Amino acid sequence: MTAALEVLPVPGLPEIEAGADLGALIAKAVDLLPGDVLVVTSKIVSKAEGRLLRTEDKDAVVAAETVRVVARRGKTRIVQNRQGLVMAAAGVDASNTAPGTLLLLPLDPDASARAIRARVRELTGRQVGVLITDTFGRPWRNGLTDVAIGAAGVAVLEDHRGRVDSHGNELALTVTATADELAAAADLVKGKASGIPVAVVRGLPGAVTEEDGDGIRRLIRPVEDDMFRLGTSEALRAAVTLRRTVREFSDQPVHGPAVRRAVAAAVTAPAPHHTTPWRFVLLETAEARTRLLDAMLGAWRRDLRDLDGWDEARIARRTARGDVLRRAPYLVVPCLVTEGAHAYPDARRAAAEREMFTVSVGAAVQNLMVALTGEGYGTAWVSSTMFCREVVREALELPADWDPMGAVAVGRPVEPPADRPERDPEPFVLTR
Template identity: 45%
Template sequence: MNRASAVQILALPGIPMVKAGDDIAALIEAGLVRAGLRLQAGDVLVIAQKIVSKAEGRLIDLASVTPSAEAVKLAEQVQKDPRVIELILSESVRVVRARPNLVITQHRLGFVMANAGVDQSNIASAEEAAQHALLLPRDPDGSAEALRARLSSAAGVAVAVIINDSFGRAWRRGTVGVAIGAAGLPALLDLRGTPDLFGRALQVTVSGFADEIAAAASLVMGQADEAQPVVLVRGLTWRAPDAPASELVRPPAEDLFR
């Protein structure tokens, strides 16, 4: 792999609040026009999970949710709305840990994450958000591929797309951007066998390429009121074949901690 010596990270201006049914690709194309940018081969568009979920109709009215007995019991333990807990359980294959105000689950997509990605921040006004919750896209890799195909076709060049979310880490404080969906690039770069500075072949190094890009984009995307949910990353190069973000999930046979 030839590493880039410089990378541009550019937030697209004027992306509006997204609602169900909105055309994300068209919003991105309009943002590029406003910024005076044209897509180039190898560009990576990093898109916040929230706007993808909203466009795909994943905003749930809590009034429509009936909590199960299991959800009611867990809600008492963690001091959360039992309707939100029901959504968390419905999106999960198992609960890993639970304590007041936090549930760690294994999501149906394989991610081990807080609250199964069920979120009430930055989805609506405070009053509306209290009555709604946002779920992850049903198929983030599929969503990324659909956007990649659409944007590449319109621009006439091959671009990549990453769907970005914020995850905490088991042994470190703070959240970082990670790729939950990816298309048009290798989510992982296997560097095993390549030489280090002294010619010694790397034995175990596999780079989380899509996660590195997602984290870099988060520096300008932000996580509060920045309202910059689409970021263009330009200047990266790679030669490995495309692989989706699902490849980033560690298989159970390799997991030493669960």
């Protein structure tokens, strides 16, 4: 690649209408050289492809173009649209179009770029690259910039990994979004209100490829690598929805600091009388988990043998339900501590007081499990420790006033949870 670049506006294009031959209009408006990159604003592509709607109901149109809401604040919606792009308002635009109309993005911007490239080559014999662009906001940064939403014949990414810098350091992470850099450079001469929708970037022949390529697919971060896939409230709702009982865990170890972050969320739960009635015992070693579970199993077997009709086979079936705890690489035992509880002389109010504290522990455990889901872990809250509290306290050497409230198995799920239909809240609501 050369060190010098030219970014040239392409003036003189007419107002674009449905059915316009963009490739021919651009080829007529500018003398192209082999290796040039044509940067075309998506709005004129949308107009040429008839992606204009006569309506003022932008909210309805945005909803129709949305696949997934990423974040919402007031009237602003960041969404993933039909093209797989994450952007404001699904790319639906009321600017640079007549009042009472809205422009949608091209149905397939990569296909649009390929069509323009093929038409230019047919008419001029020049091998050029083509980018279709649109305006995006960016996380953590103010201001808008143009990025590529469609590409043909352009190496959209340049991978520097494995190369060495001027100091001899091997580059391990650097992958440059060449297509987006070209889009932003071209926008400096196109502008937002200049009426110039096309620019040529000249001087980067190495960026232009012989084949059309895969378009912008490689620019879109895969879901599994996207740490910021949802906004804050959306991520919380997603974690609540995804949180469900997991019974099969992989052998991957659980990251202790992640559990402590979840405990930090747990202890924000509401509690009576400004108390802190929760304690969390973290069983991080296999030895501690085995000691607890063996002690509990012995207690369960002794109790069940005292019941009529319980033979060894039936006892084995019943106690096998606790195997989910043995299969988990990490256990959390939440405990109730009632210090700060009010003392009542009558049983009714004393029982209600304890229930208040018990409810608070339930809220804390829910917070814990939702936070762990956000960290990518699965959980199963099993109640078995509540049936042999003295045994648990002895096995874990807990204070006498710590009441074990079940055990939470934690680990990476072997399989992602199956989709679950959204539950209608109305059957559970009574209005007065």
